[in-house]
Amino acid sequence: MEVPPSEATEDESAMNNDQDVARLRARVAELESQVEASGPRTAGTTAHRSAWRSTSSAILIVVACVLAPLSVTSVWASSILSDPDRYVSTVAPIAEDPGVQAAITDSVTTAIIENLDVAGLTTRTLDALAQSPNLPPRVATALPALAAPLSQGITTFTHDQVSNLVSSPKFASVWNEVNRVAHTQVVKLLEGNQGGVVSAQADTITLNLAPVIAQVKQRLLDRGFSLASNIPTIDKSFVLVQSQGITKAQTLYVVLNKLGLWLPFIVAGLFGAGVLLAHDRRRSLLRGALGVALAMVVLGVALSLVRSLYVETTPAHILTSQSAGAVFEDLVQFLRSGLRAVGVLALLVALAAFLTGPATAAVRTRSTLSGGIGSLRGSAESAGLHTGRFGSWVFARRRGLRLAAFLAGGTALLLWTNPTVGTVLVIALLVVLALVLIEFLAGPPAPGQGSSGGSSPRGEAATVAKP
Incomplete structure (x- = not known):
């Protein structure tokens, strides 16, 4: 019995459909097995990459926060201490401190009186007058007793003239000139060299007051004190800093000066890279900015501790504690200004990151x-x-x-x-x-x-x- 052509075609078509369905099912099963085999591995790889990015981001931001105080200090060291004009403007307020003025006045007066030998000069002068035959015996006998009051009067007069000069606006210009000349030696000193107008001996930085004494000598001559013409050129030293940390400061200065102005850009680059690698960039920016602000607070606390150490280690006969503190504040005024500026900027960035959240x-x-x-x-x-x-x-x-x-x-x-x-x-x-x-x-x-x-x-x- 022959099968009609139409029925044969339907049977072949049904058979082909069954085969296609079977092939599709087999392919689906194969793909499912591949997915099951590769799925956990892909998930593990993704998780590994995510953890690597998060860890790298955190490390970069933490390193940037740690280096932020050093970057501010390096800018201060390279741009303030290494620049003559900025150095002079930094130390200029020191000359206005009453304690420093009093210390300089006493130091200069002592140097002048010692070099003039006022006590010996007055004694010899009065003895010579007492031997004059034209003086009555009672006067000749009384003259030697005037040596001490006369010597004290000359000392007081000299001290007053020095004090008037030191407290006058003219002294500020003399002080700036002395420090401008000394600037090169200050840099050499911080680099570990010695000698010149400024020197360091036994953890002590001293400044030569010869130009100040020359100004006092001229002032005394202008006041009719002709004895001042006998004042020789005096290399009198005035202690600027006396601390056990000078040697450490020299090493720190060399490191910071080499870093110079590049360190802030390096810190900014590390901070930016850390934020870009983070999954939640806004949150990383917020946390990083707060970290930088905290680092500036730490730097401020460190400066306060260094100030206390400097004041405590400065001998009272050189500078009083109040004057020593004023000198320290004048030296680090730009550093404090810089850390405050960076701290405020970090807080503003953190505020902006928060407001966009x-x-x-x-x-x-x-x-x-x-x-x-x-x-x-x-x-x-x-x-x-x-x-x-x-x-x-x-x-x-x-x-x-x-x-x-x-x-x-x-x-x-x-x-x-x-x-x-x-x-x-x-x-x-x-x-x-x-x-x-x-x-x-x-x-x-x-x-x-x-x-x-x-x-x-x-x-x-x-x-x-x-x-």
Whole structure:
């Protein structure tokens, strides 16, 4: 019995379908087995890469926070101590301290009186007068007793003249000249060399007061004290610093001076790389900024401890504790200013990172600011002020403009010489004003009209709403 052609075709078609289904099932089973075999390995690799990125990010940010105090100190060492003008401006306030003025006055007066031998000179002079035959015997007998009061009077007169000079504005210029000449020797001293106007002996840094004594000599001559012409050239030393840490400071200075101005850029690079590697960059930026601020606090505490050590180790006969503290503060004033500026900048960065986050307070703050700017824009438009195509152009490129504002502020701070807290706050305020201006000018294009970037607000809303 023959099978009709139509029935044979149906049987062959059914058989082919069964074969296709079987092949597909076999292929699915093969793929499932491959997925089961490779799935855990892929998940493990992904987890390993994620852990590596997180660890690397944390290490880079921690290293940047640790090096941040050294970077501030290296800028101080290389740009303040190594620059004559900045060094002179740093030590200039020291001459205005009453304790330092008193110490210099006593030191210069002692050097002049000792070199003039006032006591011996008055005694010999009075003895010669007593031997004069024209003097009555009672006067001749009384003259030697006047040696001590006369010597004391000359000493007091000299001390008053020195004090008047040291407390006058003219001394400030003399002090600056002395320190300008001494600057090269200070650098050599910190590099471990000795000799010259400034020297270090037994952990003591001294300054030659010969120019000051020369000014006093001329002042005495101008006051009619002709005896001052006998004052020779005196190399009298005045102790600037006496501490057991000078040798350690020399080593630290050499290291910091070699790092110079490069260390801040290295720290910024490490910090930026750590943030870029992090999975949650905003949170890493927040934590890293707080870490830098904490590092500046640690540096400030370290300076306070060093100050206490310096004051305690400075002998009272050289400088009083109050004067020693004033000298230390004058020497590190720019360092303190720098660490405060960096600390404030870090706190501002942390605040910006927090305000861009999902916290309730941050969301409310952004909503309030956005609503306020929107109200200002609406009021301007109601008054007939429209940004038109320029507003659409700003709206399409607002992200790039925001980034440009941040980069401009950061570049200004990096290139600014010795920024202060005020400098940081002013630049931060300018950046905020730039961001507000961008949001104010960024007028969305009219409905149905595409922006210059090729998208419309409605399209953006649809894209955001799309799951």
